Amino acid sequence: MKAKMTLHREFSIGETDKRIYGSFIEHLGRAVYTGIYEPGHPEADEKGFRKDVIKLVKDLDVPLVRYPGGNFVSGYNWEDGIGPVDKRPMRLDLAWGTKESNKVGINEFAQWAKKANTDVMMAVNLGTRDAEAARNIVEYCNFPKGSYWSDLRRSHGVQDPHNYKLWCLGNEMDGPWQICHRTADEYGRVAAEAAKVMKWTDPSIELVACGSSNARMPTFGSWEAEMLDHVYDLVDYVSLHIYFGNHESDTPNFLGRSLEMDNFIKTVAGICDLVKARKHSKKIVNLSFDEWNVWYHSNNADKQVEKWIEAPPILEDIYNMEDALVAGCMLITLLKNADRVKVACLAQLVNVIAPIMTVPGGNSWRQSIYYPFMDASLFGRGTVLRCPVTADKYDSKEYTDIPYIETVAVHNEGNNEIAIFAVNRNLKENLELEAGISGFGDCKVIEHRSLFNNDLKAANSAKEEKVKPVIQNGAKIEGLVGSKKLSVLLPPASWNVIRLK
Numbered sequence: 165m166k167a168k169m170t171l172h173r174e175f176s177i178g179e180t181d182k183r184i185y186g187s188f189i190e191h192l193g194r195a196v197y198t199g200i201y202e203p204g205h206p207e208a209d210e211k212g213f214r215k216d217v218i219k220l221v222k223d224l225d226v227p228l229v230r231y232p233g234g235n236f237v238s239g240y241n242w243e244d245g246i247g248p249v250d251k252r253p254m255r256l257d258l259a260w261g262t263k264e265s266n267k268v269g270i271n272e273f274a275q276w277a278k279k280a281n282t283d284v285m286m287a288v289n290l291g292t293r294d295a296e297a298a299r300n301i302v303e304y305c306n307f308p309k310g311s312y313w314s315d316l317r318r319s320h321g322v323q324d325p326h327n328y329k330l331w332c333l334g335n336e337m338d339g340p341w342q343i344c345h346r347t348a349d350e351y352g353r354v355a356a357e358a359a360k361v362m363k364w365t366d367p368s369i370e371l372v373a374c375g376s377s378n379a380r381m382p383t384f385g386s387w388e389a390e391m392l393d394h395v396y397d398l399v400d401y402v403s404l405h406i407y408f409g410n411h412e413s414d415t416p417n418f419l420g421r422s423l424e425m426d427n428f429i430k431t432v433a434g435i436c437d438l439v440k441a442r443k444h445s446k447k448i449v450n451l452s453f454d455e456w457n458v459w460y461h462s463n464n465a466d467k468q469v470e471k472w473i474e475a476p477p478i479l480e481d482i483y484n485m486e487d488a489l490v491a492g493c494m495l496i497t498l499l500k501n502a503d504r505v506k507v508a509c510l511a512q513l514v515n516v517i518a519p520i521m522t523v524p525g526g527n528s529w530r531q532s533i534y535y536p537f538m539d540a541s542l543f544g545r546g547t548v549l550r551c552p553v554t555a556d557k558y559d560s561k562e563y564t565d566i567p568y569i570e571t572v573a574v575h576n577e578g579n580n581e582i583a584i585f586a587v588n589r590n591l592k593e594n595l596e597l598e599a600g601i602s603g604f605g606d607c608k609v610i611e612h613r614s615l616f617n618n619d620l621k622a623a624n625s626a627k628e629e630k631v632k633p634v635i636q637n638g639a640k641i642e643g644l645v646g647s648k649k650l651s652v653l654l655p656p657a658s659w660n661v662i663r664l665k
C-alpha cells in the first residue's frame with residue numbers, strides 16, 4: 165500500500181503551543197498517593213516524592229500538569245490541603261467514593277511540579293463552591309504579600325507566589341455525575357462571576373470555561389453556546405474532554421476514533437466563532453483539550469473495588485499496542501488543529517489512566533502510550549505544516565473514509581529539524597510513504613523510530629517491556645537541494661517518527 169504527502173516550508177497551520185503536551189494529576193486512585201508521593205519508598209526524596217517517577221515525567225518533557233481534578237475538584241475544599249499536615253482533615257471524596265487525607269495539597273504539589281520541571285494548571289471548585297473560594301485560592305497562590313490569604317501562604321513557608329497563569333473554571337459541569345452539576349445557564353452565571361473576581365485578583369491569569377464532557381453528551385453544542393453567552397468576554401479557552409474505548413475489540417473502528425476527535429475540535433471552534441459573531445467581538449476564544457486518552461480497560465474491575473478507602477487502585481488501565489496507535493492518532497489530531505488547540509492534557513500522568521505506572525514500594529514503568537507521547541513532546545514543537553496526503557481509505561462500523569495513514573509534520577525552526585509523525589492504520593500491510601519536501605534546503609534522515617508489535621493486545625508490565633520503540637533503517641532521501649523526496653516504509657499497525665535535518 166502507498167501514500168503520498170507534500171511538505172512545503174510555507175504551508176503552515178500554525179505554531180505549536182508547548183502546553184499541548186500537558187498532562188493531569190487528580191486526587192484519584194493512586195495518582196498522588198503511591199504514585200508521585202510515597203514517603204518511605206526507597207526512591208522517595210526528603211519530601212516523600214518518588215524520584216523514579218519524577219525522572220519518567222521529566223523524560224516526557226511535560227510543560228503543564230492540571231491539578232487537583234477532575235471530578236474530585238467539584239467537592240474539594242482547597243483550604244483542607246494547606247497548613248500543618250498533621251492538622252489536615254480526612255474527608256470523604258464523593259466523586260470517587262474514597263477517602264482523602266489531604267497530606268498533599270497546593271504547596272506540596274507546587275514542590276513536586278518544580279522538581280518535575282513542569283507548570284501547574286489549577287482548577288477551582290464550581291460544584292459545591294463559588295466565586296468566593298475561587299478568588300481566595302487565586303489570592304493564596306498568586307498575590308505577593310500583604311493580604312490575608314497571601315500572608316497565610318507566607319506563614320506556611322511559601323514566600324514567593326506560585327504565580328499560576330492558567331485556571332479551569334470547574335470541571336465537566338455539564339455532566340449529571342458531577343458533584344453539584346449545573347445547567348449551562350447556571351454554570352455560565354457562576355463561572356462569569358468567578359472569572360470576574362479571579363481576574364480582578366490577578367489580571368494576568370488565563371481562564372478555561374467548561375465545555376462538554378464529550379461530544380456525545382445530549383447537551384453538546386447547546387451547552388457551549390449557552391454558557392459562552394455568559395462568559396465569552398471573560399475567558400480565554402473552552403475545554404474539551406474525550407476518552408475512547410474498544411469494548412467490542414473492533415480494531416479498525418477503534419483506530420478511526422481520532423476522526424471523531426477532529427470533528428469535535430472543529431465543531432467547538434465553530435461554536436466559539438458563532439458566539440464571537442453574535443457578540444460582534446474581535447476576541448478569539450481558543451480550545452483547551454484538557455482531558456484526552458483511551459479509557460475502558462479498568463471499567464469492570466473498578467466496580468469491585470471497596471469504597472471509602474484511601475488511594476485505591478482504580479482507573480488503572482493497562483495499555484496495549486493498539487491503544488498506543490490511538491494515542492498517536494490523537495496526538496496527530498491535536499497537532500493538525502494547532503491553530504485552535506493551545507492547551508491539551510493527556511489524562512492522566514501516573515497510575516490513573518496513565519503512561520507511567522508504579523508498584524507501591526517497588527519499581528515504576530512505562531506503558532505503551534508513553535512512547536508516542538514522548539516522541540510528539542520531544543520532536544513535535546515548532547510550525548505545524550499543512551501536508552496534503554493522498555492515501556487509500558476504509559470504512560468501519562462507526563466511521564467512513566478513514567485514511568490508512570494518519571500523519572502530520574512539524575518544522576522546528578530553532579534547530580531546522582522536521583519531524584513527520586505517522587500511524588499506519590493498515591493492520592496487515594506495510595505502507596510505503598513518499599513525501600515531496602520543498603523549501604527546506606538540503607535535508608537528511610536523522611532517525612526513523614517505530615512502535616509496533618504483531619500482537620496488538622501486547623502490553624508492558626512492571627516486569628516486561630513488550631511495546632517499545634525500534635530504530636528502523638531504510639528511510640531515504642533523494643533529489644536536488646530544495647526539492648527532495650523521502651521514501652519510508654511504515655510497518656503494519658505502527659506509530660512512527662521520521663526526523664529530518
Ligand code: AHR
Nearest residue numbers: 190234235236335336511
Ligand atoms: O480523568 C478521569 C475523570 O474523567 C476526571 O475526573 C473527569 O473530569 C473525567 O470524567
